[in-house]
Amino acid sequence: MTNNPDSTSAVWVRGLRRTYGQGASAYEAVRGVDLDVPVGSITALLGTNGAGKTSTLEVIEGLAPATAGEIRVLGLDPVADRAALRRRTGVLLQRSGFSGDLTVRETLRMWSATVTSPRSVDEMLALLSLEQRADVRMLALSGGETRRVDLACTLMGSPELVILDEPTTGLDPESRREVWRLVSGLRDGGATVLITTHYLEEAETLSDRLEIMHAGQIVRSGTPTAIAAGHPSKISFVSAAGVPEDLAGVRRVVHERDRTTLETDALQTSLSDLLAWAAHNRVELDGLDARSPSLETVFLSIADGRDPAVSAPQDIETPKEGALR
Numbered sequence: 001m002t003n004n005p006d007s008t009s010a011v012w013v014r015g016l017r018r019t020y021g022q023g024a025s026a027y028e029a030v031r032g033v034d035l036d037v038p039v040g041s042i043t044a045l046l047g048t049n050g051a052g053k054t055s056t057l058e059v060i061e062g063l064a065p066a067t068a069g070e071i072r073v074l075g076l077d078p079v080a081d082r083a084a085l086r087r088r089t090g091v092l093l094q095r096s097g098f099s100g101d102l103t104v105r106e107t108l109r110m111w112s113a114t115v116t117s118p119r120s121v122d123e124m125l126a127l128l129s130l131e132q133r134a135d136v137r138m139l140a141l142s143g144g145e146t147r148r149v150d151l152a153c154t155l156m157g158s159p160e161l162v163i164l165d166e167p168t169t170g171l172d173p174e175s176r177r178e179v180w181r182l183v184s185g186l187r188d189g190g191a192t193v194l195i196t197t198h199y200l201e202e203a204e205t206l207s208d209r210l211e212i213m214h215a216g217q218i219v220r221s222g223t224p225t226a227i228a229a230g231h232p233s234k235i236s237f238v239s240a241a242g243v244p245e246d247l248a249g250v251r252r253v254v255h256e257r258d259r260t261t262l263e264t265d266a267l268q269t270s271l272s273d274l275l276a277w278a279a280h281n282r283v284e285l286d287g288l289d290a291r292s293p294s295l296e297t298v299f300l301s302i303a304d305g306r307d308p309a310v311s312a313p314q315d316i317e318t319p320k321e322g323a324l325r
């Protein structure tokens with residue numbers, strides 16, 4: 001295995017393959033993934049269900065060997081150098097499995113004994129807003145509180161690289177935003193974060209860079225803005241009067257029940273034309289909504305196979321200053 005030739009990547013993966021089972025029942029869940037997580041960035045790994053995110057993360061975390069490919073984490077081999085990496089990385093798994101009988105404080109104390117140079121239990125309780133729950137048993141915590149205890153353990157060793165597998169699943173919107181602030185703070189403190197999430201808003205808000213997986217491959221890479229660029233904007237409304245045929249920039253008209261959606265490459269021009277037509281003809285456009293392309297548009301087109309990148313993966317790069325906020 002060669003060394004990571006690029007020291008600007010905290011995680012560097014080339015040609016990763018992972019197959020489950022053997023012979024006729026073998027299933028290739030990861031099919032040649034290349035991945036870079038720039039040092040000091042928040043990078044989100046997104047994907048449709050079963051895309052291969054967890055299978056990829058487990059290899060990066062050193063929990064499973066790759067079937068093929070090269071993987072470097074902080075310049076080290078995640079399996080051979082697992083002990084050294086454990087001191088420098090914090091991993092939040094989807095399920096933690098702490099004993100329900102211990103209190104929050106006891107759980108953090110117990111975890112602290114396994115960490116090199118841990119931050120104090122009181123500091124972690126304060127950081128995760130758990131002071132009021134310190135003496136409550138784990139089994140009595142809400143899902144969101146349990147997730148915060150998991151996070152406290154992940155961050156206790158002040159890791160250089162933090163890997164968060166769906167950190168906000170099950171959290172209410174306020175707690176989710178609290179976690180976002182925490183994760184942004186990690187980056188501000190110089191850490192690198194690799195995160196998986198099913199919440200597109202979370203990925204769009206939080207991350208500098210997105211990697212979108214589908215069917216075992218990375219099909220889109222880049223900043224959220226660059227990934228959304230090139231997809232159409234949408235104008236939608238309810239009107240009994242139909243739609244004029246010659247609106248500038250409109251590439252597709254979709255009728256769904258009584259709502260009409262115009263997909264356009266020129267949002268401002270199409271919208272001005274539509275409003276001028278409506279004013280001239282005294283047409284009421286109920287529930288008028290106009291929006292620029294979003295990550296959701298891209299994601300849905302990947303999920304339903306309409307995205308050309310699904311058959312021909314592509315890398316979308318933008319100027320460097322856009323890559324790291």
Ligand SMILES: Nc1ncnc2c1ncn2[C@@H]1O[C@H](COP(=O)(O)OP(=O)(O)OP(=O)(O)O)[C@@H](O)[C@H]1O
Nearest residue numbers: 020021027029047048049050051052053054055056
């Ligand atoms: N131990 C296993 N044996 C066989 N197949 C597996 C195993 N683990 C995962 N798979 C399959 O590999 C594929 C990728 O699974 P993986 O859990 O990596 O996807 P994911 O992107 O994390 O999905 P999700 O978002 O639904 O959690 C899926 O089709 C899954 O059924």
